[in-house]
Amino acid sequence: MNRKLEWLKGLLRFTALSAGLLMLVSVLHWIPAAVDKEGLKPFATVEQLKGEAGFGRVLIPSYFPEGIKWPPRLVLGQVRPFMAAVIELDSKEVERFLVISESSSPDFEPGNASRFFSLRQSVNIELKGRNVLVETGLCKDASSCSRLSWDEEGLHVRILMHSPSLELIRIAESMLN
Amino acid sequence: MEKIYFFLNSYLGMYLTQSVFHSAVAAVLADCTIIAWGITSPARRQALRIWVILIPIAAFPVYQILDPERGDIYFRQDALMDTSGWLLMKLWGHLPVIVFFFIVLALTVFIFLFQELLPIIRHTAEATGGKEEGGGDDKGQDEGELPDRYDTSIIKALEGIPGGNPQVVVIDDEDLVVFSSTGRVPAVYVSTGLIDELDGEQLRGAIAHEIAHIRRTRRPVLTFLFVFRVLMFFNPVALFEFRRAVQDEEEICDDEAVRSTGDPIALSSALEKFLESHETGEEQGNVRGIEDYSHDMLLRKRISRLTAEGTLNADKEAGRFSLPVFILFTLAMNFFIV
Numbered sequence: 445m446n447r448k449l450e451w452l453k454g455l456l457r458f459t460a461l462s463a464g465l466l467m468l469v470s471v472l473h474w475i476p477a478a479v480d481k482e483g484l485k486p487f488a489t490v491e492q493l494k495g496e497a498g499f500g501r502v503l504i505p506s507y508f509p510e511g512i513k514w515p516p517r518l519v520l521g522q523v524r525p526f527m528a529a530v531i532e533l534d535s536k537e538v539e540r541f542l543v544i545s546e547s548s549s550p551d552f553e554p555g556n557a558s559r560f561f562s563l564r565q566s567v568n569i570e571l572k573g574r575n576v577l578v579e580t581g582l583c584k585d586a587s588s589c590s591r592l593s594w595d596e597e598g599l600h601v602r603i604l605m606h607s608p609s610l611e612l613i614r615i616a617e618s619m620l621n
Numbered sequence: 622m623e624k625i626y627f628f629l630n631s632y633l634g635m636y637l638t639q640s641v642f643h644s645a646v647a648a649v650l651a652d653c654t655i656i657a658w659g660i661t662s663p664a665r666r667q668a669l670r671i672w673v674i675l676i677p678i679a680a681f682p683v684y685q686i687l688d689p690e691r692g693d694i695y696f697r698q699d700a701l702m703d704t705s706g707w708l709l710m711k712l713w714g715h716l717p718v719i720v721f722f723f724i725v726l727a728l729t730v731f732i733f734l735f736q737e738l739l740p741i742i743r744h745t746a747e748a749t750g751g752k753e754e755g756g757g758d759d760k761g762q763d764e765g766e767l768p769d770r771y772d773t774s775i776i777k778a779l780e781g782i783p784g785g786n787p788q789v790v791v792i793d794d795e796d797l798v799v800f801s802s803t804g805r806v807p808a809v810y811v812s813t814g815l816i817d818e819l820d821g822e823q824l825r826g827a828i829a830h831e832i833a834h835i836r837r838t839r840r841p842v843l844t845f846l847f848v849f850r851v852l853m854f855f856n857p858v859a860l861f862e863f864r865r866a867v868q869d870e871e872e873i874c875d876d877e878a879v880r881s882t883g884d885p886i887a888l889s890s891a892l893e894k895f896l897e898s899h900e901t902g903e904e905q906g907n908v909r910g911i912e913d914y915s916h917d918m919l920l921r922k923r924i925s926r927l928t929a930e931g932t933l934n935a936d937k938e939a940g941r942f943s944l945p946v947f948i949l950f951t952l953a954m955n956f957f958i959v
Contacts (some may be wrong), residue, residue, distance in 0.1 A: 451658070451724035454943065456656055458657035465649055469702045469958070483706055486698055520694060525622035525709065530694065551627055556753025 482524035493521045493529060502529055503546060503601060509611050511535045512542055520554075527599070530554045535606075542615070543604045545552035549602045559583070560591065571613065572620045578609050592616045622709070629705045632685075635692055635857065635959070638704045640677035641726075643955040644858035647673040651862075654947040658940035663872035665940050670866040672948055673844070674859050676955070677766060684956050691959055701957035707847070729857040740850075763908055774816050778825040782881050787835055789828070791816070797898045801831040803838040818898075819891055826878055826888030833877035834870075843870060868919055875923055889927035896920045 445487040460507050477485045487493040494502050501519060508514065518532040535541030553559060563581040570576070576594040583589035583606060590609035593602045594616075601619070605612050628634040651669040663867060684691055697703040708719040711953055735847060771791045788808040790796060798812035809831040838844075848868060853859035879885045899917055 451942065454658035454940065455946065458653055458943070458946065458950075461653035461657055462650065462954075465646070465653065466701070466954070469646070469954075472707070473700070473702040476703075476710040480706075480710045483709060484694060484697075518695070518698075520698065524711075525626045549623055549627075555690055555695050 484522040487519040494517050503619045505615045505618045528552050545602045546599045580609055636681045639681050641679040641856050642704050642958055643680055644856055647676050647951045648858050650951050654943050658943045660940035663869040667866050667869035670862045673862045685882040697959050700959045725857055726855045729860055730855055733854045771816050778828050782829050799827050799833045807835040822887035824892035825882050827891045829878035830874050831882045833874035888922045892920055892924045
C-alpha cells in the first residue's frame, strides 16, 4: 500500500514537472512568431495580412460559390524566406473547401490539403490573358477536386477546391478583375 | 534561405531537426522521471537514457506514417513547437539560428569521429594485428619478469569473487591501471603500481568491478546502444546521453562489485587512490583537459555514492513502472514537436 502511494506521489511529481516542460515548450513555440515579424504566422483577417509590411498584392476572389463561408477559417502569411500567403475557406459540406495559396516560390506547398493524390486530367487554358493550368483529380480522402495555377506579377497562385473545375474557373476570373 | 526552408520541410531535413529536438525533450523528461520517482538505481537511470537515444531514431517515420500531414504548415501552426520557426529565425536581424544549429551538429560529428569512432577502429586494428602476430600471451611474458608477490596478491584478491575467474594479466607499470578486455577470452589487466598501492581488500574491490564489466558484456546493452548511437552520430543529445549511460554502467558495476565483495568502503577507498594519483599528476604539471576533469568528477560521484549509507539498496522499488510512463509521455509530446 505504501509502495503504491509512493508511486502515485512520483506520478504526481512527474505530471507537474512535465506540465512545466509543456509550458516551456509552448513559450519557445511562441518566441519566433513574436520576435521574427517576417516569418510564417497566422492573421486574424485578410485585411490584416494585406496591411502587413512586406506583403505585395494579395489576390482575393470577389465571387464565391454558394456554401462557402466568409471570413476565412485560416489566414497564414510570411515575408521571409519568401513571400507566401495561404487562405482557407470552409464550406458547409466539406472541411477546407477552398484553399488559396500565393507565393513567390513555385515550390511552395501548404500541405496535403492543397495537394493532388491522383491526377486525372491536366489542361492549359487562357484566362484574361494568363496561361492557367487546370488540373482535376483526387485530393485528400479520395475526394474529387480541381486546382488552377498561374503566375501573376511574380506570384505563383494556386486555388484548389473540392468541386468541378468550372466553379474554380469562375473564382479565378473574379480574382483577376 | 529559400533552399534552407525547403530542406527543413523535406523528409531528411525534418528527420535531422526533429530527431535532435525529440532527443532533447526525451532527455529532459528522463531527468524529470528520475527526480519525480527519486530514482538512484544506475540500472534504472541507464534504461531511461537508452530510450532517450532509441526514441528519436524511429519516432519520426512512425509519426509520419500515423499522420502524413504532420509536416504541413497547418499542423505546424497548431503544434506544440515548430522547430523550423526557430531555425529560420534571424538573430540581430541577419544571422539565422540554423547557422548555430549546423555548427553544433558539425561539432558533434567531429567529436563522434575523433573521440569515439577512430579510437574504436584503431583499437580493433591493433587487436587484430596482435592476433595475427600470434604472440598474445602477455601473462606468460609478465610472469617471467615479475616477482611472485604480485601473483599472490592477485590470487588472494580473486578468492570468493563470482564470475568464472577470468584471466588476470599483470602489467609492469608503476601507474595505477586496471581495466578489462572482453571478447572470446576476457581478461582483467592490473598494473604492478596498483598492486603495490592498494591493500588486499581495495584490490579485491577494483578487480570485482572489472569482473562485473566482463559479466555484463554477456548482455551487451552498451554495444547495441552504441550501434544506435552511431545512427544518431549528428545528434548532440544522443552523444551526451550515451556518455551518461556509460557513466551509469560504471555505477552498475560498482554495485555488482559490492554485491560480490560486500565491502563498499574498500572499493571507494580504491577509487580515492585513483583520484589522488590523478590529482598528483595535475600538481606535477601534466596537461589535463576537460575529459580528465569530468573523469575526476565521475570518480568523486562514485566515491560519495559508495560511502553514502544505504545508497546501494535504497530504491530497489522506487520508480518501478516509471519507464512506460516516461516512454508514453515522451512519444505523445514529441508527436506535436515538428
